[in-house]
Amino acid sequence: MPETPTVAARGPIIRPAPLRQAVYDALTELIINGSLTPGQHLVEAELAARLGVSRQPIREALQRLHTAGWVDLRPAQGAFVHSPTTEECAQLLSVRAVLETHSARGAAQHATPPDVARLWELQETGLTALAAGDARAIVEANAALHAHITHLSRNAVLAELIPQVDRRVRWYYMPIAKPRGKDAWSEHARIIEAIAEGDPDHAEELMRRHTSNTTDFYCRQIASVAGRGV
Amino acid sequence: MPETPTVAARGPIIRPAPLRQAVYDALTELIINGSLTPGQHLVEAELAARLGVSRQPIREALQRLHTAGWVDLRPAQGAFVHSPTTEECAQLLSVRAVLETHSARGAAQHATPPDVARLWELQETGLTALAAGDARAIVEANAALHAHITHLSRNAVLAELIPQVDRRVRWYYMPIAKPRGKDAWSEHARIIEAIAEGDPDHAEELMRRHTSNTTDFYCRQIASVAGRGV
DNA sequence: ATGCAGAATACTGTATGCAATCATCCTCGC
DNA sequence: GCGAGGATGATTGCATACAGTATTCTGCAT
Numbered sequence: 001m002p003e004t005p006t007v008a009a010r011g012p013i014i015r016p017a018p019l020r021q022a023v024y025d026a027l028t029e030l031i032i033n034g035s036l037t038p039g040q041h042l043v044e045a046e047l048a049a050r051l052g053v054s055r056q057p058i059r060e061a062l063q064r065l066h067t068a069g070w071v072d073l074r075p076a077q078g079a080f081v082h083s084p085t086t087e088e089c090a091q092l093l094s095v096r097a098v099l100e101t102h103s104a105r106g107a108a109q110h111a112t113p114p115d116v117a118r119l120w121e122l123q124e125t126g127l128t129a130l131a132a133g134d135a136r137a138i139v140e141a142n143a144a145l146h147a148h149i150t151h152l153s154r155n156a157v158l159a160e161l162i163p164q165v166d167r168r169v170r171w172y173y174m175p176i177a178k179p180r181g182k183d184a185w186s187e188h189a190r191i192i193e194a195i196a197e198g199d200p201d202h203a204e205e206l207m208r209r210h211t212s213n214t215t216d217f218y219c220r221q222i223a224s225v226a227g228r229g230v
Numbered sequence: 231m232p233e234t235p236t237v238a239a240r241g242p243i244i245r246p247a248p249l250r251q252a253v254y255d256a257l258t259e260l261i262i263n264g265s266l267t268p269g270q271h272l273v274e275a276e277l278a279a280r281l282g283v284s285r286q287p288i289r290e291a292l293q294r295l296h297t298a299g300w301v302d303l304r305p306a307q308g309a310f311v312h313s314p315t316t317e318e319c320a321q322l323l324s325v326r327a328v329l330e331t332h333s334a335r336g337a338a339q340h341a342t343p344p345d346v347a348r349l350w351e352l353q354e355t356g357l358t359a360l361a362a363g364d365a366r367a368i369v370e371a372n373a374a375l376h377a378h379i380t381h382l383s384r385n386a387v388l389a390e391l392i393p394q395v396d397r398r399v400r401w402y403y404m405p406i407a408k409p410r411g412k413d414a415w416s417e418h419a420r421i422i423e424a425i426a427e428g429d430p431d432h433a434e435e436l437m438r439r440h441t442s443n444t445t446d447f448y449c450r451q452i453a454s455v456a457g458r459g460v
Numbered sequence: 461a462t463g464c465a466g467a468a469t470a471c472t473g474t475a476t477g478c479a480a481t482c483a484t485c486c487t488c489g490c
Numbered sequence: 491g492c493g494a495g496g497a498t499g500a501t502t503g504c505a506t507a508c509a510g511t512a513t514t515c516t517g518c519a520t
Contacts, residue, residue: 077512285475470513471513476505
């Protein structure tokens with residue numbers, strides 16, 4: 001559009017960077033914060049108008065959202081916000097457990113002292129968020145810590161795959177972040193210690209138990225609430 | 231890629247015109263068989279002319295190829311066929327090992343007699359290809375068998391993630407398929423037996439050793455050719 | 461009143477056109 | 491001779507336009 005992109009107070013994209021990326025970020029945000037509810041039909045023209053762009057970047061972003069598992073793309077019918085089921089959450093957590101366990105082993109093999117120092121920093125951030133009781137900050141810190149452990153594993157494929165799973169887990173994990181937090185972060189500390197000592201077997205085993213605990217906690221929480229699966 | 235077998239019951243497969251899917255398949259084929267070499271710049275207009283479609287489906291297919299790891303997409307510069315490194319191959323194989331191991335466990339827990347019968351059919355196909363010495367058929371049968379084991383794990387997330395890794399492994403695996411074949415398929419047989427007996431621990435352990443053997447074989451092969459291993 | 465058939469509508473899928481950007485190469489100055 | 495700057499060609503990114511198809515509403519017959 002010939003309009004000057006200077007005035008972009010709300011909603012519309014501000015960055016002169018690739019539009020599809022901005023659209024992708026905007027849509028994930030809208031899905032995470034609940035502006036777009038599971039099962040909702042996403043009309044391309046509507047989204048285009050809402051974000052102030054044409055349908056083309058919208059389509060490309062929807063493709064990426066599809067491969068990332070955020071939306072279901074049904075041919076000749078359009079995009080729908082993905083509706084997570086309890087089975088899928090459990091599967092997601094189980095796969096995440098396997099991948100994270102593997103990355104913990106790699107991290108213990110490759111981590112350097114500066115790397116470990118960075119981990120302790122992230123651990124501190126998490127504890128602060130936990131003390132403040134900010135669920136969103138807790139989840140974010142948790143993701144940052146796990147992401148860095150993945151990074152330390154020096155495995156590009158792992159680093160590419162885990163975020164795909166982890167971001168979705170993050171979404172489902174939000175409601176249980178606070179009650180689970182205390183135990184989780186003390187487990188984190190032990191994992192970091194094992195990585196610092198360069199003990200792959202120990203780090204792997206600790207991460208296995210950590211993710212297993214998280215999964216169990218989630219399943220129990222779901223069971224106690226019952227009927228949260230759409 | 232396998233469509234959901236739950237609905238694929240009757241009626242001729244009516245494909246309205248999923249051009250992007252056809253383009254995606256065509257391009258992957260071109261990459262696998264070497265018509266498009268690693269590092270090559272993929273010009274949209276050129277591909278469009280070559281496949282007889284417009285640039286739009288090409289663009290969408292390239293997006294998917296990017297997320298699948300087949301091409302690198304550099305902003306404002308275009309798509310380039312991904313150049314695999316030996317480190318990446320090793321990482322790919324290690325991640326695949328972890329995921330396949332997990333899926334073998336799931337398969338042993340959920341497989342029914344008909345499922346097992348199907349596995350034996352696929353095993354037979356593989357042995358036939360092995361006897362014929364057709365490298366391509368061997369790799370294909372191997373992929374089919376592993377894919378079915380993944381399917382039997384009844385884990386949608388796994389079924390979504392593994393092909394992303396496996397198809398790329400398939401590509402790198404081609405050169406070593408024949409020499410590795412004999413041992414691989416006898417190991418397959420034992421894994422199928424464990425699944426048939428519903429023994430998750432045994433199936434998991436066998437698959438772990440199987441993938442480990444494949445990884446080692448690959449690394450040794452690379453080392454003997456290039457002179458530098460991992 | 462209910463079920464079905466037909467048309468209208470809305471949306472997706474595809475094609476084409478235009479502007480911005482990047483790479484390359486030639487020319488000019490030192 | 492060598493490096494810097496600008497011009498030119500090519501290619502991507504975005505927008506718009508058109509065609510095909512699924513959905514929905516309406517009207518009619520049962």
